[in-house]
Amino acid sequence: MKKRTKILLSLLFGVILLFHLAWAGNYFLNYRPYTKTVPMHESGEYFLMTDNYDLSVVMPSYPTFTGNLAITNKNDDLSFIIWPSIGATPEIGLQILGPDGVTYSVILDQSLNYDSEKNPADMPKEQINQLIIDRRTEMDEMYDYAKKSWNL
Numbered sequence: 001m002k003k004r005t006k007i008l009l010s011l012l013f014g015v016i017l018l019f020h021l022a023w024a025g026n027y028f029l030n031y032r033p034y035t036k037t038v039p040m041h042e043s044g045e046y047f048l049m050t051d052n053y054d055l056s057v058v059m060p061s062y063p064t065f066t067g068n069l070a071i072t073n074k075n076d077d078l079s080f081i082i083w084p085s086i087g088a089t090p091e092i093g094l095q096i097l098g099p100d101g102v103t104y105s106v107i108l109d110q111s112l113n114y115d116s117e118k119n120p121a122d123m124p125k126e127q128i129n130q131l132i133i134d135r136r137t138e139m140d141e142m143y144d145y146a147k148k149s150w151n152l
Contacts (some may be wrong), residue, residue, distance in 0.1 A: 019063075026065050030086050031057065034069055034150050053145060071146045077103075078135060080143060082152070090152060091118075094139075096131050104128050112139055 034057045038048045046057040053071050060067040069090075072079040077097035084090045092108045106128055107118035114129050132139065146152065 027060055030084060031059050031067050037149050055149060069150055071142055080146060098131055112143060
């Protein structure tokens with residue numbers, strides 16, 4: 001085998017190895033700690049039902065690097081989806097049921113406000129902001145519970 005071919009194969013193997021190490025590191029170092037408070041059930045899913053909230057952890061499936069944490073109220077009309085990231089602040093999503101029966105899914109900033117830069121321009125921003133204002137107390141309590149549960 002030519003020296004150049006060996007070098008190319010070695011580089012390819014190295015890249016593949018680095019990808020797998022990065023994925024495993026993300027899986028075990030970034031997501032595994034969140035499962036300490038949320039047990040795995042027979043179904044293989046991580047979830048915990050408390051008196052007030054349902055919590056779940058979705059581990060990243062191979063070969064993706066993205067999983068999430070979710071907390072939902074018992075009425076199933078308000079949920080946070082949190083995408084943790086190594087060395088960065090987590091991204092926060094909100095699913096909120098409007099009085100019109102429509103569930104809105106939006107990205108929030110770290111203060112739990114509507115993030116205009118990360119949501120599509122055609123979202124009904126005023127209506128969603130009003131829903132956030134109307135449900136602020138419950139949202140703050142839920143997010144505080146999530147932060148405490150997952151040490152965010």
